[in-house]
Amino acid sequence: MSDDPVTIPEHGRDATELLADIESMHAEDIDWRGGRAFSLVYNPGDETLERLLDEVASAYLHDNALNPFKYPSLLRMEQEIISMACSLMGAPPRAGAITSGGTISIFCAVHVAREEARSRGVAEPQLLTPSTAHPAFAKAAEYLDIEQIRVPVGDDGRADVAAMVDAIGPRTGLVVGSAPCYPYGVIDPITDLAAAAAERGVLFHTDACLGGWLLPWWERLGEPVAPWDFRVPGVTSVSADMHKYGYTFKGASIIAFRTRELLERQVFWYDDWPGGLYASSTPAGTRPAPPIAGAWAAINHLGVDGYLRMAGQVLEATRKMRAGIAAIDGVTVSHEPDMSVMELCVDPASELAVDIGGVGDVMDDRGWHLDRQQGGLHLMLSPYHLQVMDAFLADLADAVAAHGASRGKAATYGGVA
Numbered sequence: 001m002s003d004d005p006v007t008i009p010e011h012g013r014d015a016t017e018l019l020a021d022i023e024s025m026h027a028e029d030i031d032w033r034g035g036r037a038f039s040l041v042y043n044p045g046d047e048t049l050e051r052l053l054d055e056v057a058s059a060y061l062h063d064n065a066l067n068p069f070k071y072p073s074l075l076r077m078e079q080e081i082i083s084m085a086c087s088l089m090g091a092p093p094r095a096g097a098i099t100s101g102g103t104i105s106i107f108c109a110v111h112v113a114r115e116e117a118r119s120r121g122v123a124e125p126q127l128l129t130p131s132t133a134h135p136a137f138a139k140a141a142e143y144l145d146i147e148q149i150r151v152p153v154g155d156d157g158r159a160d161v162a163a164m165v166d167a168i169g170p171r172t173g174l175v176v177g178s179a180p181c182y183p184y185g186v187i188d189p190i191t192d193l194a195a196a197a198a199e200r201g202v203l204f205h206t207d208a209c210l211g212g213w214l215l216p217w218w219e220r221l222g223e224p225v226a227p228w229d230f231r232v233p234g235v236t237s238v239s240a241d242m243h244k245y246g247y248t249f250k251g252a253s254i255i256a257f258r259t260r261e262l263l264e265r266q267v268f269w270y271d272d273w274p275g276g277l278y279a280s281s282t283p284a285g286t287r288p289a290p291p292i293a294g295a296w297a298a299i300n301h302l303g304v305d306g307y308l309r310m311a312g313q314v315l316e317a318t319r320k321m322r323a324g325i326a327a328i329d330g331v332t333v334s335h336e337p338d339m340s341v342m343e344l345c346v347d348p349a350s351e352l353a354v355d356i357g358g359v360g361d362v363m364d365d366r367g368w369h370l371d372r373q374q375g376g377l378h379l380m381l382s383p384y385h386l387q388v389m390d391a392f393l394a395d396l397a398d399a400v401a402a403h404g405a406s407r408g409k410a411a412t413y414g415g416v417a
């Protein structure tokens with residue numbers, strides 16, 4: 001690439017030639033289909049589902065879900081997705097909305113809590129989160145101009161209930177827990193946190209962006225799953241991303257509330273302009289139709305038996321990964337994960353001198369993509385990882401046995417170019 005600023009080409013380019021260019025550029029991107037990515041894309045390894053999603057997306061590509069009354073099909077799909085998601089999590093069938101992602105679902109929960117607190121006379125509400133809460137909470141706090149109080153988690157990586165409860169004060173508008181948190185994959189003690197919030201008349205949000213579409217299936221498979229959803233008294237909102245373990249493509253998340261009244265606080269009505277009444281239930285105006293149609297197709301195609309099958313594969317991949325890590329001297333998981341997400345770190349009980357950044361570098365060189373965190377390497381498992389688990393663990397054992405000093409790749413998650 002040259003440094004000259006790119007401008008619009010004077011003459012339009014041939015479609016075939018453009019497609020060839022795009023194909024070669026895309027080939028440089030992360031290879032998630034081969035199971036080499038451990039973040040970003042949740043690969044079900046299901047070609048039929050992928051083809052179905054391609055077709056659905058293309059059928060709805062040019063449509064706009066801004067005005068659902070012009071699109072009875074999208075209206076129906078949206079209502080059905082909300083109802084299915086709410087039933088999965090134990091919320092009333094119509095107390096939710098579809099957003100473009102977890103960050104926006106969290107934004108909605110924080111906004112509703114701010115408005116609810118203000119209606120109780122709390123002029124400057126605060127947001128109370130464990131230190132492992134997703135950055136989306138800090139972002140929402142900044143955009144919505146409310147203060148975030150971050151409480152350090154305990155040694156097990158879970159929210160410290162006593163410290164969280166101590167931090168609840170007259171200004172607290174929302175208490176947060178994760179199911180699970182992104183960095184360590186551990187589930188916060190939602191029951192205790194939500195009870196403490198409810199006792200003080202404060203709203204409680206479970207961030208189940210990661211777990212919302214996986215934990216219910218693990219529970220049905222008989223796995224011990226710590227309570228996190230609306231069955232827990234005091235939980236007033238939940239975020240759950242369909243574009244993660246719901247296996248649809250990006251742009252689909254659910255924000256659900258315990259009551260319709262809470263949901264209605266996020267609906268925006270406006271008619272003080274010449275263009276007629278404008279109403280929307282999330283920050284988006286124009287909304288792409290494919291994420292709605294895609295989520296509807298994915299959920300209906302997989303069904304309960306499909307999700308159970310996928311969840312069983314993720315469980316098996318998780319067990320193999322845990323056992324594989326345990327068998328390699330020098331590394332361990334930093335906290336006992338409750339799900340298929342974990343942090344790989346140096347084992348303090350081992351005599352071996354391991355530089356976890358150096359291990360990550362060797363894995364990079366072998367084509368595996370492991371995100372760096374402050375404390376180690378991040379792993380998020382999808383069904384397809386079962387296919388590559390043995391190869392991964394063999395490379396990991398090699399990398400731990402022989403690596404140099406870390407090349408110093410920084411801990412990163414999102415990115416800005």
Ligand SMILES: *Cc1c(COP(=O)(O)O)cnc(C)c1O
Nearest residue numbers: 101102103134181182207209210
């Ligand atoms: C992914 C994630 C989010 C944010 O979701 P986006 O879809 O990336 O906006 C929030 N919380 C947790 C725990 C997540 O894993």
